[in-house]
Amino acid sequence: MNIEWRKLELPNFGIPEEMPEIPSSIYEERCNKLYAKSECDWVVVYGDREHFANLFYLTEFDPRFEEAVLVLGKDNQRYLLVGNEGMMYKSVVKPQLETILCQSFSLMGQDRSISPRLDEILKNIGLSSGNKVGVVGWKYLEDEEKQDFKGLFVPAYLVDCVESLVKDSEAIVDVSSILMHPTKGLRAYNEVEQIAVFEWAATRASAALHRIVKGTQPGVSELEAVSKMGYAGEPLTTYVMYASGKNEIVGLRSPSAKKVEKGDGLFTALGYRGGLSARGGLVDSVNDEYLEKWAIPYYRGIAAWYESVSVGVSGGDIYNHISEELAVGGLRPALNPGHLTSSDEWLHTSFRPGSNEKVSSGMAIQCDIIPAPMEDGIVLNCEDSVFLADQHLRDAIAKKYPDMWERIKARQKFMRGELGLQISDDILPFSSTPGYYTPLILSNDYALTVK
Template sequence: MVVSLKSIKLPTFGVPLALPTVPADIYEKRVSQLIERSESDWVVVYADREHHANMAFLTGFEPRFEEALLVLGPNRERILVVGNESQSYAPLAGLPGITIVLNQSMSLLGQDRTVHPSLVDTLKQVGIKKGSKVGIAGWKYLTAPEWDGALPSFFVSAYLIDALVRVVGDRALLSDVTDVLMGPQDGLRCVVDVHQIAINEWGASRSSDAVWRVLEGAAEGETEFAIAARMGYAGEVLTAHMMMASSSAGNPVVGLRSPTSRIVGYGDGVTTAVSYWGGLSSRAGLLSRGDDGFLEIAKAYFEGLVAWYQTTDIGVEGGIINDAVEAALARNNLKPALNPGHLVGYDEWVSTPIRPGSTDRIVSGMPFQVDIIPTPVPGGQALNCEDAVVIADEDLRDLLRHTYPDVAKRIDDRRVFMRDSLGVDLKTSILPLSNSPLALPPFWLATDQLLTLA
């Protein structure tokens, strides 16, 4: 594999203006599948401002400021339990047949508690009773090495568990059904439909354009704030805070931090990331026009990225992808800091079938973040090239082309760019959603210089 740096113009692929919407019958299908697979009388889905992705996927509603519960019952009950402020926002939910119920314990401290303060009373009001079996969906779930208790533990508020135990009478009646939504092999949010693909492409195309504007506008002598401001934020829903960081030689570039008033100098390591619903985009490199030593590290990293694209396909085990990326990076004494790739959606990281030794197989409909963070990189330097893709078989591709032809056209154009300009001929199952697919300029003062196999 010969990687070179060439002058390549990144095409303008365009972005969709209107955010695609999930049809009501698809929301209904999602909640029906959750109820069926939970094997419970009732399902309670927990959400708060940070952990809202499951609820957004099921209803189109996510709480602002507060906590909220989605309660699904045996007689087609579709109930949103919300606090004071979400009462006016919850009617925007796309799930049909929803009943909105106020529980003021979901509200912020100091707000009115004089109408419906008791969660125990609210849960009884909606129909949960003594002896009911309740499946609980939190924001993640525990695996065997993490918990060996006789009864399950949950990633939800303790208040919810305490209230449910009071209502049903026995903690043993509570089960964790989070894996029905987030299990990396067949979770409902891990294998998505064409509508979700279109939503993901809307976010991924916009986040990647925002990152590219940051790269193209970066200049020495400016603050990180000034550089980050070029992202051109238009109010898209964020799945992570905007990241922008820099550092001089010998000091670490802390990729997770937000921008500061630090003045960025020539040769500094720089990194940025923007994440909207459906896809995060990230780039990291040097604020310079060239550096031979760093270029060699960047080429080695690019080989790891190419290994991901060349190995990933429907039916491939996640452990095989992990091993291929690790082997490619190891040839140049690098390794991935975390899993080389994960599932993405209304949150930046859902789960991942890509783990050492994983036998989870890649299936059609999986929405991926190609997220390979190389380590070790010398202090004051940074490398990253992170973008969203989706895996799709022929039937799903045909349905996407029929339902969202503009989305399919942009995907086709991105594939052509990757093949003709970057020398990476994708398998038909890999659909790039980013507007800068695999486009890695190691030097931010020369963003027309991209790594390529062509």
């Protein structure tokens, strides 16, 4: 594989302004599917500000300051338990349900005099001795991690309240995988309407990140560079990350008042709900050693990713192909070189050694190769969002969202014709910078391409 660094202007693929709507009927169907698959009397779904995604997927309610719990029962019984401020926010809820005030979820010091306790509310809803209760937390343990206790990723307070009513700890089971499994989970597969929402987010996040990269110059502070993003209030999936320097680059940190210097390594990333973009490079305009030793070997892995991912390919095979290409340059994936994304940045992943789990139509995926080992002051990254769609799903997208489809086709054409990445028709690029990697930050119109 021959990689060339050449002048290549990034086209303007267009940026959507209005976020698409997901109809209430989809949320109703999601709740019904979860309850049916659980084979439980009740399903209890936990959420808070950090761990909101499962609850959001089912209701479009994302707790802003407090905890919240969704309770699903037979005959379409649905109850959303929220704190004081959650009651003020309940109008965002999409499915038909009853919202119940649970003041124990309110911030400390706020009024608790109106609502019953959580266990009393659950009892009034109908939880009782002999019931089987499925619990959805923010993640779940794999089989090899499990021990002789529940290991539920929800507050112990919630588990204790449920157990006090059902009278049997064995009647409480973890059903989080029904939503979050990488190939069997409901959230792994997205409806056409959800796809449109994710494309909206990924397009805007990647465009904002590109503005940060272009705004990076020696002498500006990290905070000033990040201010170029033009943030418009889109909900974030991550902290905004920006780190520069000539020592170890701590990529996860937030920007500081440090002045960017020529010769610094640079990492920056941000994500909106449905898509994250990241870039890592060197603050320089010309540096043949960096290109030959680091950037070009890394981009071989990026090219291998885009050219190996398609519907029906196993995560293990993709992992092996990427690892082989990186190894040519003495690199390896530090973590999984890709994962499912959603309204939370990382849902799950099949991109791991030996995995037979196949990527499928309907999945939103991050191209996410963090290389290792890295020397001080060296950082490499070219992360973006894609969607996998078979012909049937592509036709549905083109029919319902023709403007989005035109953006997707333009990105595919650019990746194939200008970047030399021979991607499958299954790959729908969502990023405004699809596969576009300018590793020398001060030459931000020179990109790596495959000859």
